[in-house]
Amino acid sequence: MRVTWVAVTAGLLGAAVGAMRAASRLDRLHVRTDAAWAALDAALYRRAVVASALDGPSALRRTAHAALLAGPMAREDVENELGRMLSVLDRCRLEPARANRLAEAEQTVVIARRVYNDAVRDTLALRSRRMVRWLRLAGTAPLPTYFEIVEPELPAYGLELDGAGA
Amino acid sequence: MVCPYSLAVPGGVQAHVLGLASGLRSLGHQVEVLAPAAANDPAQVLPEFVTPAGRGVRVPYNGSVVPLIFGPLAANRAWRWMHDHDFDLLHLHEPVAPSLSLITLALAELPVVATFHFATTRSRALAAAQGLLQPTMEKITARIAVSPLARRVHVEYLGGDAVEIPNGVDVSRLSGARPLAGYPRSGGTVGFVGRFNEPRKGMPVLLAALRVMIHTRPDLRLLVVGHGDTQALLRAAGPALASRIHVLGPLSDEGKAAVLASVDVLCVPALGGESFGIVLTEAMAAGTPVVASDLDAFSRVLDDGKAGVLVPAGSAEALAAALGGLLDDPARRSALAAAGRRRVAMWDWPVVARRVLQVYQSAVAADPRRLKSGPGGARAR
Numbered sequence: 275m276r277v278t279w280v281a282v283t284a285g286l287l288g289a290a291v292g293a294m295r296a297a298s299r300l301d302r303l304h305v306r307t308d309a310a311w312a313a314l315d316a317a318l319y320r321r322a323v324v325a326s327a328l329d330g331p332s333a334l335r336r337t338a339h340a341a342l343l344a345g346p347m348a349r350e351d352v353e354n355e356l357g358r359m360l361s362v363l364d365r366c367r368l369e370p371a372r373a374n375r376l377a378e379a380e381q382t383v384v385i386a387r388r389v390y391n392d393a394v395r396d397t398l399a400l401r402s403r404r405m406v407r408w409l410r411l412a413g414t415a416p417l418p419t420y421f422e423i424v425e426p427e428l429p430a431y432g433l434e435l436d437g438a439g440a
Numbered sequence: 441m442v443c444p445y446s447l448a449v450p451g452g453v454q455a456h457v458l459g460l461a462s463g464l465r466s467l468g469h470q471v472e473v474l475a476p477a478a479a480n481d482p483a484q485v486l487p488e489f490v491t492p493a494g495r496g497v498r499v500p501y502n503g504s505v506v507p508l509i510f511g512p513l514a515a516n517r518a519w520r521w522m523h524d525h526d527f528d529l530l531h532l533h534e535p536v537a538p539s540l541s542l543i544t545l546a547l548a549e550l551p552v553v554a555t556f557h558f559a560t561t562r563s564r565a566l567a568a569a570q571g572l573l574q575p576t577m578e579k580i581t582a583r584i585a586v587s588p589l590a591r592r593v594h595v596e597y598l599g600g601d602a603v604e605i606p607n608g609v610d611v612s613r614l615s616g617a618r619p620l621a622g623y624p625r626s627g628g629t630v631g632f633v634g635r636f637n638e639p640r641k642g643m644p645v646l647l648a649a650l651r652v653m654i655h656t657r658p659d660l661r662l663l664v665v666g667h668g669d670t671q672a673l674l675r676a677a678g679p680a681l682a683s684r685i686h687v688l689g690p691l692s693d694e695g696k697a698a699v700l701a702s703v704d705v706l707c708v709p710a711l712g713g714e715s716f717g718i719v720l721t722e723a724m725a726a727g728t729p730v731v732a733s734d735l736d737a738f739s740r741v742l743d744d745g746k747a748g749v750l751v752p753a754g755s756a757e758a759l760a761a762a763l764g765g766l767l768d769d770p771a772r773r774s775a776l777a778a779a780g781r782r783r784v785a786m787w788d789w790p791v792v793a794r795r796v797l798q799v800y801q802s803a804v805a806a807d808p809r810r811l812k813s814g815p816g817g818a819r820a821r
Contacts, residue, residue: 299575305808306581313805378798385802388601389582393806396578 293409300406303397307418310390314421317386318353321379325356328372334359354423384425394418441531442518443475444539447486452607452718453533453557455693456586459608460796461489463789467797474521476514476540493517493540518544529553529800535580536573546576551803553796555584556594556602581803584796587716587737603799607718608792611784614697614725623702627659628767631703631728633696633719634710636687637668642709642733647677648756649709650684653764660684660767665691665699700726704773705766708732711753717741720748721787724780729773731762747783748776 319342326338337356344352360380365373397418400406443457454475461471477492486492493514518540522530531553532541545552583602585591591602623629630650636643646662654660664673664687674682688699700706706723710733720741723730732738733753742748749766751758766773785791 295575299578303578306578306806309808310581310806313802316805317802381798382802385582385603385799386805388603389802389806392580392583392601396574399574400578 293405296400296403296406300397300400303393303400304415304418307390307393307397310386310393311418311421314383314386314390317379317382318349321376321383322353322356324372324376324379325360328363328368328376330363330368331359334363350421350423357424387421387423387425391420394420441471441473442533442541442544443473444532444534444537444541446476447490447492448477456555456557456607457533458487458490459610459789460793462487462610463608463793464797465489466790467793469797472521472525472527474518474540474544491517491521493521514540515543515547519547522547529804531555531796531800532580533557535577542573542576545579548579550809551581551807552579553582553584553799553803554580555586556590557586558590558593581806582799584799589737605792605795605799606787607716607721608789609718609721609725609784609787610693611725611788613693614700614722615727615781617694617697617701617726619702620698624704625659625661627661628657629661629663629703629705630763630767631663631665631699631706631723632708633665633699633706633722634708635667636664636673640711640713642711642753643673644676645709645711645733645754645756645759646707647681649760649763651678651681652756652760654681654684657764657767661686663688663699663703665689665696696722697726700728703728705763706730707759707763708738709751709753709759710735710738714738721784724748724784725788727777727781729766729776730780731759731766741783743779743783747779 322338322341326335326342328334334356337352337359341349341352341356360376365376368376401417441457441461443454445451445453447454447458457473457475461473464471471489473487473490474493475490476494477486477490478494494517522544527550529551530544530548532545533555534557535541535545535554536556541554545554583594584605585594585602586605586607588604591604594602630646632643632646634641650660650662662685664685667690668687670687670689673687674685677685688695691699700723706719706728708717708719708730710717712735714735714737717732717735717738720730720732720738724747730742730748732742732748732750734750735753739745739750742750744750749762751762766776
């Protein structure tokens with residue numbers, strides 16, 4: 275009888291420790307996702323600012339302005355449209371300094387999106403665990419969602435990155 | 441920056457860590473490296489920016505024997521190193537290897553960039569360890585893969601995406617190397633660099649090509665650099681060819697650079713399983729024309745044959761024709777050397793380091809500590 279109680283207590287204690295560890299992991303992941311979103315947001319914003327300052331077609335400038343103002347719901351669509359317009363833009367006609375700034379801003383978007391989606395992936399993996407769902411360890415934090423945009427075609431090698439130093 | 445493998449043993453990851461650290465320092469950044477190495481080893485002079493974390497233990501891992509380090513002593517050293525330096529960012533190499541990088545990651549409280557080097561697809565152990573490692577791996581902010589293959593393995597086995605940034609090469613060191621005494625010589629010298637007993641590296645194809653070529657070239661010579669069983673190689677070459685093969689064994693970076701400067705052509709006849717081909721970039725940096733098999737990775741590096749000669753993988757006849765053609769044509773050799781030098785500029789460490797810096801900036805931008813203290817720091821909860 276005594277042995278059973280000891281076993282049950284040990285089991286409960288183990289479960290409690292596990293739940294606490296999962297909760298702290300989850301908290302760290304939520305913070306990481308929020309921070310990665312802030313970085314991606316800033317990267318997208320910078321790309322839109324650079325694009326809106328280009329002397330390209332007026333539709334491009336309009337889309338860039340729309341991207342700067344877009345709310346969270348419309349963000350993916352507008353950024354996608356901006357990305358599509360930038361992909362057909364003739365870079366040779368731009369000033370070299372501006373073209374460089376644009377390439378750099380686009381590259382930063384690519385990296386920031388991977389960083390953010392990685393954070394989302396890790397968070398979703400943990401939140402899908404049964405213990406996390408049953409004990410509602412995530413509290414009221416909303417479920418993060420991937421940011422899906424088409425990645426611009428960047429040259430894999432030999433990207434001109436002058437002036438990219440910190 | 442943390443290197444998991446001991447600096448006492450030459451290796452791709454170790455060379456990558458030291459090259460990248462030097463490249464970043466040449467751009468004016470402050471970089472410190474923590475790596476397994478003996479503290480006061482007279483046989484090995486460490487660069488001033490390296491902090492030794494103790495001697496490595498040789499452990500079979502991932503198909504080869506690698507020097508790893510673990511245990512409380514290593515953890516203590518890693519912890520002290522992080523506290524002695526107030527880092528903005530931690531860059532770990534090969535964090536899945538059970539070594540210093542993993543220990544440091546477990547202790548880290550700052551943005552972490554991780555570079556994945558390996559491109560092996562038989563990673564059942566890795567898949568099994570994934571559940572245990574996951575809580576630690578969650579601390580990585582941004583990931584880098586050194587090749588498309590490494591990135592794919594990473595995506596399939598570990599989950600998560602990575603930014604692809606290739607290996608760098610030390611162009612200034614290689615282009616300034618002096619040839620060995622007595623070289624370059626007349627009669628034609630072909631070079632081979634790599635583990636020559638591994639069939640995958642294509643040595644049998646090269647031997648078959650040379651066997652044909654020695655009929656018309658009595659003074660042809662093959663210089664071989666790398667690990668392997670010399671006797672087995674000479675037996676495989678046969679009596680007619682064996683006397684023309686000089687096996688120099690595994691050499692230091694300086695020795696390898698000298699060999700590249702000495703040969704007329706470097707031959708890379710690998711049959712497959714190559715993810716990048718660092719030796720191609722080294723040869724291009726040294727100004728040595730390259731004849732390589734037409735693997736995807738190689739044709740990418742050689743710009744589809746514009747910066748070197750590509751031959752069908754496994755074809756001894758095609759290899760013999762390409763090598764013979766180049767040995768007979770000094771003008772073409774110098775044209776290829778010039779094209780190679782132009783091509784290799786994009787893998788020079790300072791250039792590659794700039795791309796790594798962009799990932800660093802993104803990782804620092806995604807640092808949670810900025811959220812709490814920075815302007816507009818309202819956490820979107």
